[in-house]
Amino acid sequence: MIVDLISDTVTRPTKGMLDAMMNAKVGDDVFMSDPTVNLLQETAAEMFGMEDALFFPSGTMANQAAIKLHTQPGDKIFCDKWAHVYNYEGGGAAFNSGVTCKLIDGDRGMFTAEQLEVAVAGRADIHVPFSRLVCIENTTNKGGGACWDFEELIKIKKVCEANNLSYHLDGARLFNALVAKNETPQQYGELFDTISICLSKGLGAPVGSILLGTKEHIASALRVRKLFGGGMRQAGFLAAAGLYALENNVDRLAEDHRKAKQIESVLHTLSYVKKIEPVETNILIFYVNDDMNADDFIAKMADKGILLTPMGDGKIRIVTHLDFTDDMLEQLLKELKSF
Numbered sequence: 001m002i003v004d005l006i007s008d009t010v011t012r013p014t015k016g017m018l019d020a021m022m023n024a025k026v027g028d029d030v031f032m033s034d035p036t037v038n039l040l041q042e043t044a045a046e047m048f049g050m051e052d053a054l055f056f057p058s059g060t061m062a063n064q065a066a067i068k069l070h071t072q073p074g075d076k077i078f079c080d081k082w083a084h085v086y087n088y089e090g091g092g093a094a095f096n097s098g099v100t101c102k103l104i105d106g107d108r109g110m111f112t113a114e115q116l117e118v119a120v121a122g123r124a125d126i127h128v129p130f131s132r133l134v135c136i137e138n139t140t141n142k143g144g145g146a147c148w149d150f151e152e153l154i155k156i157k158k159v160c161e162a163n164n165l166s167y168h169l170d171g172a173r174l175f176n177a178l179v180a181k182n183e184t185p186q187q188y189g190e191l192f193d194t195i196s197i198c199l200s201k202g203l204g205a206p207v208g209s210i211l212l213g214t215k216e217h218i219a220s221a222l223r224v225r226k227l228f229g230g231g232m233r234q235a236g237f238l239a240a241a242g243l244y245a246l247e248n249n250v251d252r253l254a255e256d257h258r259k260a261k262q263i264e265s266v267l268h269t270l271s272y273v274k275k276i277e278p279v280e281t282n283i284l285i286f287y288v289n290d291d292m293n294a295d296d297f298i299a300k301m302a303d304k305g306i307l308l309t310p311m312g313d314g315k316i317r318i319v320t321h322l323d324f325t326d327d328m329l330e331q332l333l334k335e336l337k338s339f
């Protein structure tokens with residue numbers, strides 16, 4: 001038995017999801033006539049109380065389109081130093097939009113409104129890039145699935161308003177945060193100008209992300225998506241998986257969180273574990289003792305069929321997901337205890 005805990009993207013569509021895909025009504029989505037894509041977009045927009053939504057092939061493209069539509073080349077955006085948009089999108093902010101990133105030194109991928117205020121302050125004349133956009137990420141990926149305090153997000157919004165900045169949420173794992181903190185999509189819809197969500201992470205769809213925003217934003221996003229080569233034809237087969245995921249796989253994220261907590265409690269009892277980052281959702285980051293090499297540990301676990309991710313600096317990452325069964329959890333805990 002292989003226990004793959006590399007990411008929550010390793011899941012395969014279930015029978016129910018595949019049936020939904022096979023039975024989807026489709027059309028040519030570049031002509032906006034795929035009924036299932038249209039339904040997914042309407043469903044998501046309604047869920048968040050936002051005007052409109054657009055289906056994308058990936059979360060990266062949805063975020064990159066958002067950056068593009070909020071900025072002009074030469075502008076500046078603000079994000080945490082661990083942000084996915086800065087670290088893991090191939091330098092796309094510079095490549096696609098010609099913008100620079102002002103990085104904020106946050107905690108586990110999260111900064112405060114005061115830190116943003118300091119970052120925004122300073123001269124605004126011909127010498128400096130225009131400040132345009134603030135990007136936050138919830139939950140944080142590199143930050144170990146941490147959830148933002150919603151009150152802080154409101155304070156950040158006020159700083160955005162005072163400085164004429166747009167506010168984008170990279171919500172690749174937003175549903176994990178909603179479930180963990182008992183929050184609603186509408187709360188986020190009210191606060192942000194644009195939001196991206198991934199259907200292919202914890203929600204278990206094979207492909208797809210959604211960008212949400214005003215009618216105007218989404219009209220621009222449609223043009224940008226075409227420009228990026230992301231216009232798809234009978235995408236309804238994929239959208240059907242997304243609809244199925246939104247209907248069936250949101251509440252069950254609590255189970256992924258419970259399993260991560262269970263792993264955390266076992267790690268706390270093991271003498272070779274040096275430190276565990278607080279576990280809030282489905283991502284668990286821990287460190288082994290200095291006399292033990294993290295890469296060695298990962299290689300030895302892989303020999304036993306347990307796949308984990310090295311995060312550098314002795315950090316090891318575990319991500320729980322839809323295909324991580326109770327039997328696999330037992331197997332993992334057994335191997336961790338006997339290591």
Ligand SMILES: *Cc1c(COP(=O)(O)O)cnc(C)c1O
Nearest residue numbers: 058059060061084137141170172
């Ligand atoms: C996975 C992820 C994305 C984008 O992912 P794709 O692999 O391009 O779909 C964006 N932001 C965060 C925080 C992510 O974890």
